[in-house]
Amino acid sequence: MTLIEVIISVMILSGVLIGLSNFTRRFQHLTNNHDALAIASELATARIEAVKRHRPYSTVVATFDGTSETSANPSMSSYPGYTRTTSAVRTGPSSTADYVTVTVTVVHAATSTTVRKTLVLAAF
Numbered sequence: 275m276t277l278i279e280v281i282i283s284v285m286i287l288s289g290v291l292i293g294l295s296n297f298t299r300r301f302q303h304l305t306n307n308h309d310a311l312a313i314a315s316e317l318a319t320a321r322i323e324a325v326k327r328h329r330p331y332s333t334v335v336a337t338f339d340g341t342s343e344t345s346a347n348p349s350m351s352s353y354p355g356y357t358r359t360t361s362a363v364r365t366g367p368s369s370t371a372d373y374v375t376v377t378v379t380v381v382h383a384a385t386s387t388t389v390r391k392t393l394v395l396a397a398f
Contacts, residue, residue, distance in 0.1 A: 307385050314380040314389040317350070317358050321378045322393050325362070331398055334374050335362045355383045372397040 328334055339362040345354040359379045366372035376393045 307387060310382040310385040310387040311389065313353060314356065314382055314387055315391075317353060317356060317380045318378040318389050318391040321358060321360055322376065322391050325360075325376050325393060325395065331374075331395070334376070334395065335364045338362045338376060357381045357383070367397065 374395045
């Protein structure tokens with residue numbers, strides 16, 4: 275084996291290792307974002323379920339509109355870096371329409387992951 279062959283094989287091996295390290299870095303980044311997305315989705319779903327269970331209907335907007343929670347809140351203490359904001363808008367009441375549109379937005383500050391879930395709740 276000559277010196278030229280050794281240098282060429284080291285260059286090929288270096289190129290392969292650089293490509294592999296770039297793939298590993300991108301894979302780790304996507305995995306972190308996916309974890310943040312999954313947690314944010316669960317937090318949004320939990321708030322939507324709380325709104326569904328809330329009674330009476332007439333106080334849904336007063337109870338949930340404009341609420342914002344961070345890890346300082348007991349319900350979110352195990353989720354540092356997440357902020358959950360809820361908005362509720364009532365349409366009606368009228369003879370043709372009476373419903374509340376609830377939108378929950380969860381943001382993870384470190385990854386800039388944002389999840390929005392919306393619920394339309396009819397009068398009951």
